Structure formats: C-alpha cells, structure tokens
Amino acid sequence: MRTALVVPAAGRGDRLGASRPKALVPLAGEPLLVHALRRAAASDVVDVVVVVAPAGACDEVRSLLQPVVPDVLVVPGGAERQDSVRAGLRALPADVDVVLVHDAARCLTPPDVFALVVAAVRAGAAGVVPVLPVADTVKRVAGQTVLETLDRSELVAVQTPQGFSADVLRTVHEAAVPGSAVTDDAGMLEALGHGVRTVPGHERAFKVTRPIDLLLAQALLSPEAP
Ligand SMILES: Nc1ccn([C@@H]2O[C@H](COP(=O)(O)OP(=O)(O)OP(=O)(O)O)[C@@H](O)[C@H]2O)c(=O)n1
Numbered sequence: 001m002r003t004a005l006v007v008p009a010a011g012r013g014d015r016l017g018a019s020r021p022k023a024l025v026p027l028a029g030e031p032l033l034v035h036a037l038r039r040a041a042a043s044d045v046v047d048v049v050v051v052v053a054p055a056g057a058c059d060e061v062r063s064l065l066q067p068v069v070p071d072v073l074v075v076p077g078g079a080e081r082q083d084s085v086r087a088g089l090r091a092l093p094a095d096v097d098v099v100l101v102h103d104a105a106r107c108l109t110p111p112d113v114f115a116l117v118v119a120a121v122r123a124g125a126a127g128v129v130p131v132l133p134v135a136d137t138v139k140r141v142a143g144q145t146v147l148e149t150l151d152r153s154e155l156v157a158v159q160t161p162q163g164f165s166a167d168v169l170r171t172v173h174e175a176a177v178p179g180s181a182v183t184d185d186a187g188m189l190e191a192l193g194h195g196v197r198t199v200p201g202h203e204r205a206f207k208v209t210r211p212i213d214l215l216l217a218q219a220l221l222s223p224e225a226p
C-alpha cells in the first residue's frame, strides 16, 4: 500500500494580491509550489503526488515540477479549496491507503512534519492535523460587539499537511455538500463523527496568505535566518 500527497494549488491568492495564481508566485527565484514539493519529497514518506493546478496552467505546472517529482500527476482545480481537493482525490491510484493533503501555500513546511503526520495515520488515526498553540487572545464577536473571550488553552491553530485514511477521506469528500463552509479536510471528518488527532506543527509551516507572509518566507530563506 502507498502514501499519496494531494496538493491543492489552484487558488487565486486574492489576499496576496499577486498578478499570478499564488502557487506560481516566485519566492527566492522559484514558485511557492516548487518549494512546497521539494520539502514534501525530502520527507521520503510520499509515494504518489497529485498537484491540483489552476485551470489553464496544468502543462506549466507539470514542466515546473518535472525536476522535483518526475511522476507527478497534475489535474485542474475547482472554484473552492474543497472542490480542488476532491479533484485530486479522484486522480489517486486505487492502491493508496494513506493520503496527505497539503496547501501549496504552506511552502516552507519542513520534511519532518510530513513524516510525523504519516506515522500518526499509520498508527491508527483516521485523521491527523499538525497544530500550534494560539498566540493571541481570541474573542467571539457579533459585528463590533464582543460576546465572549474564548479559553485559549483549548484552542490550536491548524496547519497542513493533514493526513487521512484514504478510504475515509474519499468517503467524506464524496458525501460533502458543495459550497459548505468547511475550511479544512479534517473538519469534514469531524462533521461526520470520525476521530481526528493532533501532532505538533511547525512555525515554518505558516500559510503564505498576505504580502507580509511572503516577506517572512523570503527572510527565512536568507543565509542569516535562524
Ligand atoms: N479553489 C481553490 C482555492 C484554494 N486552493 C488552494 O488551497 C490552499 C489554501 O488556500 P489559500 O491559501 O486560502 O489560497 P487562495 O484561495 O488562493 O487565497 P485567497 O483566499 O487569498 O484567494 C492554497 O494552496 C490554494 O492554492 C485550491 O487549490 N483551489
């Protein structure tokens, strides 16, 4: 049985404000997607890679990734992240039993995180998410009115790669209501009562979302970075 990596990379990157789809935006001379795939490949725990590319950019993505992952499968994405992940899952070979789903936008995620997540799924969890403690106080609001302050000790920020039993992930994606407000794949398992476990995430697994995140990523790739 094999482990697959599905990389949703079809987002526009509106919050980044770039002129290209976010996964193709250059960082230190290479697209975010190439950085993400190189780190995933270095983990040595991935056998099959499916990249979900922006519509119209499948050929470009295939040639970009050829030197990093020669056997990469590239399929076009959908309107929402959930649609893109589902397209990636439909392209998987039948003998895959563990699936990682990893945002191209979390392009500096270290290889060790991939290995940790796969080990936790292979140890028996249906779903596994890497998490970090929340650094800010978090409040629930209605417009500009504060309703309550949440207990931060019970909150975590969730990253990718998220890992799953392939059968469970395929089932929850095929059962999902298009347009539902679920923002990550583990949330789809939770909604159907499947258990999800956590493993420690990593500060470098942050998502490049806004321009300041790209500056941080550039700084982390400089020789002086800690
Ligand atoms: N229709 C979509 C939307 C998002 N993604 C991918 O899902 C990951 C996480 O999404 P996010 O960082 O929010 O990317 P965007 O949707 O591109 O960002 P924005 O909301 O700023 O447009 C990214 O790797 C993105 O390419 C995707 O494959 N298909």
Ligand SMILES: C[C@](O)(CO)[C@H](O)COP(=O)(O)O
Residues within 6 Å of the ligand: 081, 103, 158, 159, 160, 183, 184, 185, 207
């Ligand atoms: C999957 C994810 O990266 C986990 O934190 C996140 O939910 C993606 O959300 P986005 O709003 O599509 O960036």
